[in-house]
Amino acid sequence: MSESDKVFAKKRARVSDFVFDERVAAVFPDMIRRSVPGYEALLPLLGVIAAGCVREDSNVYDLGCSLGAALLAAHSQAGARAHFIGVDNSEAMLRECRKRLDGAIPGPQLQLLHCDVLDAEITDASMVVLNFTLQFIDPAERLGLLQRIYAGLRRGGALVLSEKVRFEDAEQQELQREFHRQFKAANGYSELEIAQKRAALEKVMTPDSEEAHLARLRRAGFARPARWFQAFNFFSFVAHK
Ligand code: GEK
Numbered sequence: 001m002s003e004s005d006k007v008f009a010k011k012r013a014r015v016s017d018f019v020f021d022e023r024v025a026a027v028f029p030d031m032i033r034r035s036v037p038g039y040e041a042l043l044p045l046l047g048v049i050a051a052g053c054v055r056e057d058s059n060v061y062d063l064g065c066s067l068g069a070a071l072l073a074a075h076s077q078a079g080a081r082a083h084f085i086g087v088d089n090s091e092a093m094l095r096e097c098r099k100r101l102d103g104a105i106p107g108p109q110l111q112l113l114h115c116d117v118l119d120a121e122i123t124d125a126s127m128v129v130l131n132f133t134l135q136f137i138d139p140a141e142r143l144g145l146l147q148r149i150y151a152g153l154r155r156g157g158a159l160v161l162s163e164k165v166r167f168e169d170a171e172q173q174e175l176q177r178e179f180h181r182q183f184k185a186a187n188g189y190s191e192l193e194i195a196q197k198r199a200a201l202e203k204v205m206t207p208d209s210e211e212a213h214l215a216r217l218r219r220a221g222f223a224r225p226a227r228w229f230q231a232f233n234f235f236s237f238v239a240h241k
Contacts, residue, residue: 003026003027003030004027004030006027007023007024007027007031007197011192011196017203017204020066020088020090020092020093021090021092022092024092024093025067025090025092025093025095025096026096028066028067028093028096029067029069032066032132033187034184034187034188034189035184035187035189035197036132036164036234037179037180037183037231037232037233037234038229038230038231038232038234039234041229041231042131042162042229042231042236043069043070043073044073045228045229046070046073046074046129046131046160046236047073047074047076047077047078048077049127049158049160049228049238050073050074050075050077050078050127051077051078052158053126053127053156053157053158053240054074054078054081054082054126054127055081055082055126055154055156055157056081056082057081057082057083058081058082058083058124058125058126058127058154058157059082059083059084059085059122059123059124059125059126060074060075060078060082060083060084060085060125060126060127060128060129061085061086061087061120061122061125061127061128061129061149061152062074062084062085062086062087062129062131063087063117063120063128063129063130063133063149064087064088064117064130064131064132064133064136065086065087065088065093065094065097065112066088066090066093066097067093067096067097067100068086068097068100068101068112069131070129070131070160071084071086071101071105071110071129072100072101072104072105074127074129075104075105075109078127082109082126082127083109083110083111084105084109084110084111085110085111085112085113086101086110086111086112086113087112087113087115087117087120088112088113088114089114089115089116089117091114094112094114097112098112117130117133117137117145118137118141118144118145121152122148122149122151122152122153123152124152124154125149125152125153125154125157126153126154126156126157126158127157127158127159127160128149128152128153128157128158128159128160129159129160130149130159130160130161130162130163131160131162131236132162132163132164132234134161134163135163135164135205135206135207135208136204136205139206139208142208142216143216143219143220146159146216146217146219146220146222147220147221149220150220150221150222150241151221153241154241155241156240156241157240157241158238158239158240158241159217159222159237159238159239159240159241160236160237160238161213161217161236161237161238161239162229162234162235162236162237163207163208163213163234163235163236163237164205164207164233164234165207165208165209165210165213165233165234165235166207166208166209166233167209167210167233168209168211173233176232176233177233179232179233180232180233180234181194183232207233210227210235213225213235213237214237217237217239221241222239222240222241223240224239224240225237225238225239226238226239
């Protein structure tokens with residue numbers, strides 16, 4: 001169990017940009033569960049997708065792995081067959097990740113890399129996961145990253161891409177944004193916490209629309225990308241090579 005998230009509970013004179021530091025790493029499972037609708041439902045389903053596409057002696061990448069939840073989900077279903085590689089540029093998150101995965105995924109099968117996902121080498125992959133990470137990457141770099149993922153996947157391999165999305169229709173955007181606000185309030189976050197976190201994320205997280213995601217996945221080479229999961233304004237796509 002992790003501590004409960006109080007990162008934005010106190011009034012701040014100035015809200016600085018969101019960072020994945022020690023404070024966030026210590027409360028991250030609680031923070032993401034209470035902030036991302038569908039997160040807990042999505043993980044075991046991601047495991048089911050892994051069971052269908054992960055191949056023996058191939059690599060499974062979790063880019064922006066945080067505490068390794070998606071690696072664990074994939075490993076629990078696709079098990080002993082593959083090599084699991086987590087990548088994150090936050091040392092605090094990776095430290096916590098190492099503790100959590102120790103013993104859960106056997107050492108020889110696990111590699112945790114402290115680097116930018118844009119610098120990670122992707123080779124011989126049967127599955128790549130970007131679970132709520134692409135939204136933190138510079139929009140100008142997103143297509144290039146997807147192209148490198150496509151190039152690093154084996155034929156038949158899958159990319160799972162989960163994101164907060166923005167709706168092109170203004171009314172739908174407002175409706176879904178309000179659902180998300182209510183979700184956070186229902187999970188015990190105060191109006192102050194919600195407002196301060198929103199301000200902190202404003203410059204570091206840039207959601208795209210579903211249309212933009214699907215078009216970019218096609219441009220990167222994926223033939224039939226599709227949405228397989230939605231909880232309010234949080235979607236997950238799957239795209240095969
Ligand atoms: C989960 N996938 O629990 N390079 C490497 N890591 C990065 C970069 C980058 N350029 N930018 C951000 N990160 C996880 C949840 S959280 C999503 C993913 C969220 C890392 C960052 O350090 C953090 O650990 C993760 O991406 C995003 O299934 O907090 O909303």
